[in-house]
Amino acid sequence: MAKKYFASLFFLSLTSSSFVLTRPISCDFDRLFGVDASFCSGNLHVIYPNMGDASCVYIPNCYEYSQSLINVWGAPRIKFPDAKPENLYTLIMVDPDAPSRAKPIHRFWRHWLVSDILGKDLQKGGVTGTVQSKYYRPKPLSHTGLHRYQFLIYKQHPQVSPSLLPRERTLASWDVAAFVNRSRLGDPVATTQFMAMNPRS
Template sequence: MKLLAAVLVALSLLLPGAWGSEASRTCIFQTLSESDSEFCRGDLEVIYPEVGDVSCSYIPKCHGYRRQLSHEWGKPRVRYPWAKKHKKYVLVMVDPDSPNRADPRNRFWRHWLVTDILGSDLRAGKIRGKVLTSYSRPKPPRYSGYHRYQFRLYRQPAHESIALSPEEQDSLGTWDLKDFVENFHLGYPVASTQFLTKHYED
């Protein structure tokens, strides 16, 4: 991540016209504050091909990255190098700050939910399994400040068939993540990470 930031800064200095804009001189993926970085555990990588691993960082506004994240980029590669090859895993992506961090009355907003992911695929950054909620791009509302987009990886108990209730399928918001985890005996995440972003015009 730090290497990527250094490369982006170097390119901004070398490209013609780079000095014409303040954004191009300061395009750095800043790491999260100490309190937010504590959520990042277990070396879980979230990789958007256009920029690389965004785990435990802020998405910068420069080069249109926030806009592209919300409107153009597809789902990221999620890689967990310590996955057990023959075990299965559950990947959850949620926004705990809906509609904003000060008043998260729609917590948790579900952005992606995949079960039955083989550890061998996770090691390669391939999320193949049973998709219970298709990937939804992060789209923080205008003037709502920074939102955390959290990725939680659970080991799936053997022979456990996981599904959403009809009520859960009908709504992405106000999802009871704790209840879901307890119902299917998922326990604590084996790894977790997050990135922060806000509306691209803010």
């Protein structure tokens, strides 16, 4: 199931890459549209300081938002109001457009992985749990266009605590589907993404 899910995401990225890469960015937080908007589901919120909820928007390349995202801000608050208090969840953050959406030879770049998150904490915007891979700020290369930064929440299997294998310590070219299948996570219960580019682009 997970491989089918990520295969569909790969197809969507191929069918829309050239269109989205050339979309102009204003100083407003424009909502994503088309296939990029369809990725957002399940009432998931990604909250950065001084910017607010970055879910399903283009991060404007002005007012130092991009600079702060890349160089200053730490991990965002992740709020999932629909989480069940007694359940455990896994959070995945990836960039499928490394080094660019046109040539994603390092897909998926892992930016954050936390398992064993209590549902009651997610309801309030907290990410407590086991940090499998610490938060790595978005760092799109200059002149590579817009990158998608995707957040996925999974309900954990009650008998499995997800963990990385030694060979998965490298951030680049992470096989997300293999990790999801091995950890018996199934399909995500909530997903969202924002899009951002290097301010020098």
